[in-house]
Amino acid sequence: MSATAQPTAQLVTAGLKDALGACEARLAAIVANGITEVAVPGTATLSAGGKRLRPLLVFACAGTGRAPSDAVVRAAAAVELVHMATLVHDDLLDGATMRRGRETVASSHGADAAVQVGDYLFAQAFAELAGAEEPGAVEILAASALDLSKGELAQGRAAFDVLLAEGAYLDRVRRKTASLFAAACRLGAMLGGGSADVQARLTAFGEAVGMAFQIFDDILDVTGSPASTGKRRGADLRDGTVTLPMIYAIKSEPKLALAIREVADDDAIEQLCDRLARHAGVAQARERALAYVHDARRVLVDPLDGADRAALLLVANGVVDRYA
Numbered sequence: 001m002s003a004t005a006q007p008t009a010q011l012v013t014a015g016l017k018d019a020l021g022a023c024e025a026r027l028a029a030i031v032a033n034g035i036t037e038v039a040v041p042g043t044a045t046l047s048a049g050g051k052r053l054r055p056l057l058v059f060a061c062a063g064t065g066r067a068p069s070d071a072v073v074r075a076a077a078a079v080e081l082v083h084m085a086t087l088v089h090d091d092l093l094d095g096a097t098m099r100r101g102r103e104t105v106a107s108s109h110g111a112d113a114a115v116q117v118g119d120y121l122f123a124q125a126f127a128e129l130a131g132a133e134e135p136g137a138v139e140i141l142a143a144s145a146l147d148l149s150k151g152e153l154a155q156g157r158a159a160f161d162v163l164l165a166e167g168a169y170l171d172r173v174r175r176k177t178a179s180l181f182a183a184a185c186r187l188g189a190m191l192g193g194g195s196a197d198v199q200a201r202l203t204a205f206g207e208a209v210g211m212a213f214q215i216f217d218d219i220l221d222v223t224g225s226p227a228s229t230g231k232r233r234g235a236d237l238r239d240g241t242v243t244l245p246m247i248y249a250i251k252s253e254p255k256l257a258l259a260i261r262e263v264a265d266d267d268a269i270e271q272l273c274d275r276l277a278r279h280a281g282v283a284q285a286r287e288r289a290l291a292y293v294h295d296a297r298r299v300l301v302d303p304l305d306g307a308d309r310a311a312l313l314l315v316a317n318g319v320v321d322r323y324a
Helices: 003-009 014-032 036-047 053-062 070-094 105-109 111-130 135-157 166-191 196-223 235-239 244-252 256-262 266-277 280-299 309-323
Strands: none
Touching: 014 036, 014 053, 014 070, 014 111, 036 070, 036 105, 036 111, 053 070, 053 166, 053 196, 053 309, 070 105, 070 111, 070 135, 070 166, 070 235, 105 111, 111 135, 135 166, 166 196, 166 244, 196 235, 196 244, 196 266, 196 280, 196 309, 235 266, 244 256, 244 266, 244 280, 256 266, 266 280, 280 309
């Protein structure tokens, strides 16, 4: 397991650490087996690590007290491959040069390489999950992948739309981010033998956590530093992605709309980030994210057919801690 994947594993049980290790080994083998043009940048992307939250959700929802089945490991690897693919493509679309403190594939290897690496990872995700021999699992991931695409398209259509409604923003987040969290939970619960009711409740947990995660990420884009986030500050402002803290800020201070729509150079972006970071809109967005975390925690009150409640609670709390 890569060094950057370890902090998440250290929060959970030894069994989940072993499961995450098995997933990491599987990911490394999948990426390394590609042709050189894909394997080299793909391995660099994998080595950059990440929180591995989505594989963790698969394992935690599959159940505790036993080693994960091959199908569960495949599902965990598949959701992370889809996530990696979207990051590679997103960085290309956004013109991002840094992620997790490293150059993006588009920056280090060029646009063509970014397209090829993202496509390869995406295809391998479904090849990996197909090996689980559970058609329902492939359907779940396919539905999530379709949501991801629709969310990306919605984000592109709404670029620099300073009149974007809160509902449109939340729908975009639900598709572009929360759908894969939800799919990870549903896959784990289904492959772990959870009842239909538990599968539905854990899917709702994943969606709520994913919504909170993205809102906090959008807040960090204006309040965080590159050292803490691994990305340039104000990335959303640069590519015209209007986020919840901006929506709330504009609602209470309409003159901000023009500043957000017409911001240009780096100095202006830094100044606008500072202004937004101090704005009450950030606090309001934070409260919205905390409401989703509360919804996620409520799911964990009732029996969950052996799912790892403690690990899931740590994930929900970790989303908040990430912002704090």
